[in-house]
Amino acid sequence: MSAPAAPxxxxxxxxxxxxTQKEFRQLWRDRSNWASGIVLPALLIVLFGYGISxxxxxxxxxxxxxxRSATVxxxxxxxxxxxxxxxxxxxxxxEAEALMASxxxxxxxxxxxDFSADLAAGHATVQVIVHGSDAGTARTVQGYIAGALGxxxxxxxxxxxxxxxxxxxxxxxxxxxxxRLWFNxxxxxxxxxxxxxxxxxxxxxxxxxxxxxxxxxWERGTLEALFxxxxxxxxxxxxxxxxYFVVGMIGxxxxxxxxxxxxxxxxxxxxxxxxxxxxxxxLVALGMGLLISSATKNQFLAxxxxxxxxxxxxxxxxxxxxxxxxxxxLVRIIGEALPATHFLELTxxxxxxxxxxPLVLRESAILIGYAVLLLGAATLLTxxxxx
Amino acid sequence: MVEFLYRVLAMIRKEFRLxxxxxxxxxxxxxxxxxxxxxFGYAATYDLVNVPYAVLDESRSPTSVALLSQLDSTGVFxxxxxxxxxxxxxxxxxxxxxxxxxxxxxxxxxxxxAGEDAPIQLALDARNSTTAGSAADYVAxxxxxxxxxxRQAHGGxxxxxxxxxxxxxxxxxxxxxxxxxxxxxxxxxxxxxxLASLTVAREREQGTFDQTLVTPxxxxxxxxxxxxxxxxxxxxQSTIVLGVTRFWFQVPFAGSFYLLYAGVxxxxxxxxxxxxxxxALAANMQQAMQYTFFLLMPMTLLSGLLTPIRTMPQVxxxxxxxxxxxxxxxxxxxxxxxxxxxSIVGPDLIPLAIIAAVTLxxxxxxxxxxxx
Numbered sequence: 135m136s137a138p139a140a141p142x143x144x145x146x147x148x149x150x151x152x153x154t155q156k157e158f159r160q161l162w163r164d165r166s167n168w169a170s171g172i173v174l175p176a177l178l179i180v181l182f183g184y185g186i187s188x189x190x191x192x193x194x195x196x197x198x199x200x201x202r203s204a205t206v207x208x209x210x211x212x213x214x215x216x217x218x219x220x221x222x223x224x225x226x227x228x229e230a231e232a233l234m235a236s237x238x239x240x241x242x243x244x245x246x247x248d249f250s251a252d253l254a255a256g257h258a259t260v261q262v263i264v265h266g267s268d269a270g271t272a273r274t275v276q277g278y279i280a281g282a283l284g285x286x287x288x289x290x291x292x293x294x295x296x297x298x299x300x301x302x303x304x305x306x307x308x309x310x311x312x313x314r315l316w317f318n319x320x321x322x323x324x325x326x327x328x329x330x331x332x333x334x335x336x337x338x339x340x341x342x343x344x345x346x347x348x349x350x351x352w353e354r355g356t357l358e359a360l361f362x363x364x365x366x367x368x369x370x371x372x373x374x375x376x377x378y379f380v381v382g383m384i385g386x387x388x389x390x391x392x393x394x395x396x397x398x399x400x401x402x403x404x405x406x407x408x409x410x411x412x413x414x415x416x417l418v419a420l421g422m423g424l425l426i427s428s429a430t431k432n433q434f435l436a437x438x439x440x441x442x443x444x445x446x447x448x449x450x451x452x453x454x455x456x457x458x459x460x461x462x463x464l465v466r467i468i469g470e471a472l473p474a475t476h477f478l479e480l481t482x483x484x485x486x487x488x489x490x491x492p493l494v495l496r497e498s499a500i501l502i503g504y505a506v507l508l509l510g511a512a513t514l515l516t517x518x519x520x521x
Numbered sequence: 522m523v524e525f526l527y528r529v530l531a532m533i534r535k536e537f538r539l540x541x542x543x544x545x546x547x548x549x550x551x552x553x554x555x556x557x558x559x560x561f562g563y564a565a566t567y568d569l570v571n572v573p574y575a576v577l578d579e580s581r582s583p584t585s586v587a588l589l590s591q592l593d594s595t596g597v598f599x600x601x602x603x604x605x606x607x608x609x610x611x612x613x614x615x616x617x618x619x620x621x622x623x624x625x626x627x628x629x630x631x632x633x634x635a636g637e638d639a640p641i642q643l644a645l646d647a648r649n650s651t652t653a654g655s656a657a658d659y660v661a662x663x664x665x666x667x668x669x670x671x672r673q674a675h676g677g678x679x680x681x682x683x684x685x686x687x688x689x690x691x692x693x694x695x696x697x698x699x700x701x702x703x704x705x706x707x708x709x710x711x712x713x714x715x716l717a718s719l720t721v722a723r724e725r726e727q728g729t730f731d732q733t734l735v736t737p738x739x740x741x742x743x744x745x746x747x748x749x750x751x752x753x754x755x756x757x758q759s760t761i762v763l764g765v766t767r768f769w770f771q772v773p774f775a776g777s778f779y780l781l782y783a784g785v786x787x788x789x790x791x792x793x794x795x796x797x798x799x800x801a802l803a804a805n806m807q808q809a810m811q812y813t814f815f816l817l818m819p820m821t822l823l824s825g826l827l828t829p830i831r832t833m834p835q836v837x838x839x840x841x842x843x844x845x846x847x848x849x850x851x852x853x854x855x856x857x858x859x860x861x862x863x864s865i866v867g868p869d870l871i872p873l874a875i876i877a878a879v880t881l882x883x884x885x886x887x888x889x890x891x892x893x
Contacts, residue, residue, distance in 0.1 A: 166808040169815050181819055185837045186828040188651045209682065234689070235865070237831075259683050266691025266698065267854055268829055270567040273694050277658040280684055284665055287682045306675040307633040308668045309588065310640045313657050316614060318647030326649050338814070346807050433806045434719060435545055441711070442553045450561050455827060457652040459620065460570045465563040479617075482648050490615040 149365050153373030161377045170343060171381040172388075175335045179392045182331050188323035192220045193275045195241040196230035199223065201249040209260070212282035213243065219278050234265055241265070241275045243283075317486040320398070328393045329481040330454035333474050335385040336412065340419025341426070341444035342437075344378045348427035349436035352519075361520050371516060375420050382416045393485065403484035407494060411484065414501040415477040419444070421508025422473075428515040448474035473504040528738055532746025536720065540750055554708055554758045558701070558765040565700040569655050575602040575619040577610065580629035588641075588667050589623070597659060614646050621645045621656055633671070690775070690859050701766040702857040703826045705759050705785070706849035710792045710820075713755035714813050717796025720747045721888065722809035734889070744885040747800075748793045755789040756782075766857075775860030784856065784870065788849035791873045794880030795845065801887030820846045845876050 161167050197213065199206055213221045222239065224230050230242045244261040252258040262279050264272035288308060318325045351357040351374075360370050390408070393399040401408070422444050430436045450456065451465070452474040458466050469475050480497040483490050541547050574592075578585050592598045601619050604610065613619045624642040632639040643660060647653040691698045724730035733743060763781075766772050795816065803809035821827075823837060824846040830838060841847045848869040855861040855869075 164808070166803070166811040170811040174815050174818065177819060178822075181822045181837070185833050186822055187832050188828055190832065253682070257683065259685050261685045261687065263687045263689065264694070266688040266694055267858055269691055269694040269696045269699055271829055272688055272691070273567075273655070274658075276686055276688075276694075277662070280665075280686075281658075281661065283682065283684060288665075288668065290682070306672050307635065307637045307639050308672075309629075309633070309664050310638045311643055311657075311661055311664055312640050313643045313645060315645050315647040315650065315653055318650045318653070321647065321650050321654070323650055326647075326651075342814070343811070346810055350805075350807055430545075432543075433810075434723070435543075435549060437715065437719075437810050438546075438549045438553075441715075442549070442557065446557065446561075451564050453649075456565055456567065457649050459572065459652065460566050460568060461564050465560060468560065469564070483617075486648050487615060493616045 146366075146369065150369050150373060153365065153369060154376050157373050158377045161381070167343075167381075171339060172384065174338075175385040175388055178331060178335065179328075179388060179396075182327050183324055183392065183397050186327070188270070188327075189321070190271055190274045190278075191218055193218060193241070193271070193278065194220045194222060194239045195243060195275065195279065196233050196239045197221045197223050198225075198227050198230050198242065198244045200227075200247040201245050203250040205250050205253060206245050209283065209286050210243070210245070212285050213279065216278055216282045219275075219282065234263070237265065237267075240271055241279060243279060317402075324397050325399050325486060326482060327454075328389065328397060328399055329485050330452075330478060332386055332389045332412070332481050333415075333448055333452060333454060333478045335389065336382050336416055336477075337419050337444055337448040337474055339378055339382040339385055340416050341423040342440045343381075344375065344420055344423030345426040345430075345436045345440040346433060347378070348374060348424060349430055349433045352427060352431040353433055358520070367516060367520060368513065371424065371513070375424070378420060378423075379416055382419070383412070386412050399485060401485050402488040403494075404489050407489060408481065408484045411477065411480045411494075411498060411501065414498065414505055415473065415480075417505040418473045418477075418501055418508055421505060421512050424512035425508055425515065428512055428519055431519070444474075447472055451475070452478045454478055473501060476500045476504075525742065529742050529745050532738060532742060533749050536746055536750040540716065540754070550712070550754060551757070551761065554712070554761050555765065558704055558708065558762045559769060561704060562697055562701050562765065562770050565704075566696040567651065567655070568694075568696050569597050569652070569659060572598050572621065572656050572659075573601045573619050574598050575604055575610075575613050575622045576600060577604040577607065577622060577624040579627045580625045582630035584630045584633060584671070585625045588625075588664070591667050592623070592660065592663050595659070595663060610644055614644060617646065617648075619646075620652065621660070623660070697770060698772050698858060699854055700826075701762070701770055701772055702853045703824075703850045705762045705766065705853045705857075706788060706846060707821065707824070707826055708762055709755040709759040709785070709789060710846055710849060711817060712758050713751045713789050713792040714796040714799075714817060715810065716751035716754060717748070717793045718799040718803065718809040718813045719806055720751070721797065721800035722803045722806045725803075726805040740885045740888050743888060744797065744881065747797060748790070748881070751793050751796065752786075752789050755792065756785065759785050759789070763857075772858075774857055776856035776858075777860075777862075780863060780866075781853065781856045784852040784866070784873075785849070787870055787873045787877065788845060788852065791845040791876040791880070792849075794877045794884060797884035798880045798887065801884050820844050823847065824850045826850050842872060843876070845873055848873050 195213070197210060199210070213219055224233065227244060230244070233239045234242055242263040244263070246259065246261070249258050260283060262276060264276050266272055315321050357370070361367055390401065394401055423440065426439045426443065427436050430439055448454070451469040452472055453469065458469045458475070461469065476497045480494065483493050576589055578589065593600060602613055604613065604622070610622045610624070614622060622644045624644065626641070629639045629641065643657060645653040645657055688694050721730060724733060767774055796813070799812045799816070800809055803812055823833070823841045823844050830841055830847065833841070852866055852869045855866045
């Protein structure tokens, strides 16, 4: 701990520089910092980009044809044409159920033996069974199957109508849908997971790592030891925060580069705005980490509090994975109260949609508010703790 | 033997006292789990509940109004605006006021009456492409039923083919039903891993571990003493999340409690083994916590908790075989939700047992040998 002792004029910058250098060295020397500051973000980028996906293609389904007529083949043709489904024909329902129980297929389509007869009478039924252990996949697969079978149904109705009206066109047309996905031309979940990753990495470095480091100093009493030197408390805290700020920014740079060059996510909005917004959020996260450490003054409590108050909510309540539109009002209010939610909104919009000024200004204002509030509270609390 | 038990018990008592002596750690170990499981139970859902949407109806015909009112009556789609010009579409989607805009062209009704296809445009905000996809599917199903009704009303045939949907184990396909049992494993692993990784690291940092090593306790006894408290705390936490799942969210419990706990115990043991190995390797608490998270985050992503294992690439699917959380999540989900018996979920126990059998002796060995 070699803080320059002489309080000369302009010494503030000198002191700050010396202290920051010391903190950088400390950070640099510990291999665990490398692991969580650089290797972990890189690992997460790879996992998010290549490992996890919420898109379902080629879902395996079992098809049981208890009725072997030509009509059934016609009905089922839609399943084979669908790019989302991978049908597999099995002989008996028992066999299909065994496949589903072992999770080899995601769904069963069963055409009962009296299907053709019922169809002639105008009321045939196809059974579609999905596995509810993964409701999201199940719902999607159900939708794909219904879509594939529905096509036949509509064509059949048209044909029948044409037949009754003597070869003329159908009596009544059908409404068809033309979907256009804005801001995600590839329709890939990676595009919205990557901005979320930025939020997670910055929260981890800013709030979690910082709270640990500073709590450790409190626990060991080394912070108090520094406070009796001529160095001012604000300088000490700043020197502690700057290296973590830099580590957070390295994480951000890795995410942006990976997004752009590995995953082909277009960065539609301004890169400068994205960087500025990230700096703001980094300040918010650092403030949170500092506040937690000053409040707990204990590594164990600080780690628990950081996980529970900053990290887990940033993953689960920010809208990163689970859209806040779908949650009850109370939970939504809690989610909206989190700075992570607003930063996520900002990064997602800047990366995918562009500079939507009303949204950018609103979210930035909220982040500035949080930064001032949290950093102010942390400074106050630290001062009080010294006194 | 009696002495062995006596020494182990003394060690366990000491560890428990150390963990629970501080009132704030007592609170932080149990209260947040309760709160979080309730909160996350509500938050962790992919089910569409509320989709704000806007309409640009250039047709303004009885048919278009009928179609839109069917959309409104779903209870999911809430109309936030009626637009009059196409430029307004961007203005309402960009700031996220509406998630989707339905645009119906002027030739909508004439086309339908002429027996032609009448396309309507759906512009979706895909900043979250999963939500956008579900919303599009939902609109498509509304349009399908609208088409069928209209056809029938205009002298056409009733749809000849009816789809009878059914779902195993989760009749309404609620995400919560499979998220909550998985949370039992996730939240308890988070805690046991963190607690176990801190035990030895804390003593190392404070210099008391050398003292423990010179006591008559053997490494095995030290290990049992260090392993049991985090295991028990992890089990209590699992029980809390289970209670919330069963009694607050009323997710029906289909399996056997004994079987469930047998698997959870082995799962927690494997977690403690990993935690203690981290602890033995780390020089201090800070490192222990960093390494814990270094493992925990990939473990969570590769557990099947959030996305199905099958959609992962081959390499990562192989990597999940070393992930205790994968088997913990699978175990709790299948026993709880599917009521699976030992013959079906039994294979999950093998990797968990292997992980425990590798990590625990490694940790015990490291306790002694890392000192040098």
